[in-house]
Amino acid sequence: MTQDGAPTSSSTQCSSGKGGTRRRDVLATVTAGVGCAGACALAYPFLDSLNGTRNSRVGEDDTVDVDLSAIPPGQQTVVTWRGWPVFVQRRTAAMLASLQAPGAAQRLRDPESKILQQPKDATNWHRSVVPEIGVLIGICTHLGCVPSYDTPSPADQSGKYACPCHGSQFDIAGRAYKNAPAPYNLPVPPVTMVSETHLRIGLSKGDPDFDIANIQQI
Amino acid sequence: MTERSNSLSEWLEARLPVISAFRREYVDFAMPRNLNYLWNFGAFATIALGLLILSGIFLALNYTPTVTEAFASIEMIDRQVSSGWLVRAIHMGGVSMLFASLYVHIGRGLYYGSYKAPRELLWLTGLGLLLLVMTTAFAGYILPWGQMSYWGATVVINALNSLPVIGKPLAAWLLGGEGLGNTALHRIYVLHFVTAFSIVGFVVLHVAALHVAGSNNPTGIEPAKPDDTVPFHPYYTTKDGLGLCLFLMVYAGLIFFAPDILTLADNYAQANPLVTPRDITPEWYFAPFYAILRAVPSKLGGLLLAAGSLGVLFAVPWLDASPVRSARYRPILRIALPILFLAFIALGAAGMHPPTGFWLWISRIAVTYWYLYFLILLPYLPRVEIPKPLPSSLQEPRG
Numbered sequence: 286m287t288q289d290g291a292p293t294s295s296s297t298q299c300s301s302g303k304g305g306t307r308r309r310d311v312l313a314t315v316t317a318g319v320g321c322a323g324a325c326a327l328a329y330p331f332l333d334s335l336n337g338t339r340n341s342r343v344g345e346d347d348t349v350d351v352d353l354s355a356i357p358p359g360q361q362t363v364v365t366w367r368g369w370p371v372f373v374q375r376r377t378a379a380m381l382a383s384l385q386a387p388g389a390a391q392r393l394r395d396p397e398s399k400i401l402q403q404p405k406d407a408t409n410w411h412r413s414v415v416p417e418i419g420v421l422i423g424i425c426t427h428l429g430c431v432p433s434y435d436t437p438s439p440a441d442q443s444g445k446y447a448c449p450c451h452g453s454q455f456d457i458a459g460r461a462y463k464n465a466p467a468p469y470n471l472p473v474p475p476v477t478m479v480s481e482t483h484l485r486i487g488l489s490k491g492d493p494d495f496d497i498a499n500i501q502q503i
Numbered sequence: 504m505t506e507r508s509n510s511l512s513e514w515l516e517a518r519l520p521v522i523s524a525f526r527r528e529y530v531d532f533a534m535p536r537n538l539n540y541l542w543n544f545g546a547f548a549t550i551a552l553g554l555l556i557l558s559g560i561f562l563a564l565n566y567t568p569t570v571t572e573a574f575a576s577i578e579m580i581d582r583q584v585s586s587g588w589l590v591r592a593i594h595m596g597g598v599s600m601l602f603a604s605l606y607v608h609i610g611r612g613l614y615y616g617s618y619k620a621p622r623e624l625l626w627l628t629g630l631g632l633l634l635l636v637m638t639t640a641f642a643g644y645i646l647p648w649g650q651m652s653y654w655g656a657t658v659v660i661n662a663l664n665s666l667p668v669i670g671k672p673l674a675a676w677l678l679g680g681e682g683l684g685n686t687a688l689h690r691i692y693v694l695h696f697v698t699a700f701s702i703v704g705f706v707v708l709h710v711a712a713l714h715v716a717g718s719n720n721p722t723g724i725e726p727a728k729p730d731d732t733v734p735f736h737p738y739y740t741t742k743d744g745l746g747l748c749l750f751l752m753v754y755a756g757l758i759f760f761a762p763d764i765l766t767l768a769d770n771y772a773q774a775n776p777l778v779t780p781r782d783i784t785p786e787w788y789f790a791p792f793y794a795i796l797r798a799v800p801s802k803l804g805g806l807l808l809a810a811g812s813l814g815v816l817f818a819v820p821w822l823d824a825s826p827v828r829s830a831r832y833r834p835i836l837r838i839a840l841p842i843l844f845l846a847f848i849a850l851g852a853a854g855m856h857p858p859t860g861f862w863l864w865i866s867r868i869a870v871t872y873w874y875l876y877f878l879i880l881l882p883y884l885p886r887v888e889i890p891k892p893l894p895s896s897l898q899e900p901r902g
Contacts (some may be wrong), residue, residue: 316744329586330586330589330590330593331557331558331561331586331590333585333586334561334564334565334584334585334586334587334590335561335564336585337584337585338579338583338584338585
C-alpha cells in the first residue's frame, strides 16, 4: 500500500523485498490505528463538554411554596417548578364527584394510575395528597405542549384539560382520555401540605424516595 | 464489490473531480526532495488552527458575551462544564502553538528566500494570515473580560484612536458610541468569529498559491530534473507526520502540565474600569511589537514604528535586491539574518519587562537593527556581498 506512491527513481534506495513490504504495511496500519485512537481521545473532551455543567444544582433550594388561600374553588393557579408549569387547583365537590362518577373510568387510559406518573401518596382516585387540592405538571404527555384549563361551567361542572396542539384531553385529575393521542396521565410532582393554606412543591412527605426523573414520561 | 466502488468513484469523478484533484495536489504532488524539518511548520500551524477552531466552537457554546456575565461564564467553563477546563486549555495553548509555528515558518521563509519571485503572492497571503491571526488573538483575549482583557483592549483602542484620519471612525465603529461596554464586547465577539473563519479562507488562498509555484527548498534552486522531486505522499506525509508527533507532544505538555504558564494571573480578576493593574504585560506573542511601541517616546511614533515593523515584511520581496534565494550562499546575510532573529527575541523579552534602563535600551537597539536590516541591508547588501557559487542542482551536497 505504501509502495503505491513510491517513484521509480528511488527504487534503488529502498530494497523492498517481500518481508520489507509486509513490515511497512504493519507499520502503516499501526500508525493509522494509533492516529484514529488519538482522534477519538481528542473528541472526548469536546463531546463531554456538551454534557453541560456538573453539580449546578447542589445546594440550591429546589422547592416552591404555594399560598392556597388565593385560589377560589374551581380555579387554578400556575407556578413554575424546575422550569415546568405546575397547575395548582382547588376542586369543588362537583369536580370530585365527577372523578368517581360511574362509567367515567371507561373513558380513561389509566384510571387507576398504575403507570408511574406520580408519587405513592398521589396514587389514588384523586391523584393528590388531599382530595380538594390537585397539583399537576402542565406538560402534555403527547408532545410537550401546555394543556389549557377549561373551568367548570354550569353545563359541565367537572372541568377538564384540553391540549391546544393535537387535541389530547385530560380529566381534572390529569388522567388521559382514550381516543386522544396523549399516552400517559399528566405527571404529579412531589407535594407536601405544610398547613391548611400552604403546600410545598419539590418535597414529598408521603414518598420521600420519589424522584421526578424516574417517572414514565414528562 | 470493487467494481461497484469503482463505478461510484467514476460517477463522482465525472460530476465533481475531487478524487483526482486530491490525488494531484496531495498525493502525487511533486515536492523538492531536499526539504528539511523547518518545512514542517506550515503543517503545524494548520493543525493548531484546526484545533483552535474546534475548541473555539465548543467554548462558544458556554460563553456569554455580556459585561456582567462574560467573566462568570469563563469561570463556569473552567470549573463546572464537563471537560471545560480541557477545551479551554486546548484553545489557550493552541494560540501559543500557532504563533510559535508562524514565527518559525516566517523566519524560515526569510532565511531561504521563499518570498522571492515567483512566490511573492505566497509571501503576501502568508503575511495577511499573520495580521488576521493577530486580530483574532487580540479580539479573543478580550472575551474573558478579566483585568488584562479590559486594559489591553483600552490601550489598543486608544492607540487606534490616535491614528490620523481612519483612527477615530475605526474605534467608534468598534465601540458603538459608548465606552468599552456591552456593545463593544458583543462586536469584539463577532469580530473574533469573523476573522477566525476568514483565516480559513486565507489559508485556502495561501495553499493555492503554494501549489502554483511549488515549494521552495533549502538551496533555493528550482527543481529541474524529474528526480529532483518526490511525491508528497508518502515522503512528506511521513516527514510531516513525524514532526507533527513532536509538535503534539509539546502542545499536550503545555495543556496538561503547564496550562497557565503562558497566561497572566491578573486576567483571572474580573475587569474593573476603576483600577488598572500595576503591570500591563501583553501575551508573549505580542511582546515584540509592544516593546517597539514603548521604545519610542512619542505616541504616534511608537504606533507607526510598531505597525511599520510588520509593514516592512510586506515589502521584503521588493526590498531584497539579491537574485540569490537561500542564505546558504550569502555569507554576510547568513550572519545578519540570525542577528535579526535575535533582535526579535530580544524585543519579545523587553516587551515582558518594565520599559526602564536596560530593557528600554535593548528594545531601542533591537528595533533599530530591525529597520536597518530591512531598509538598508536587504536593498544594498548585494552591492558588496559576493555570493558563494550556486550548485548546479538542488541535489548537490552542501559545500
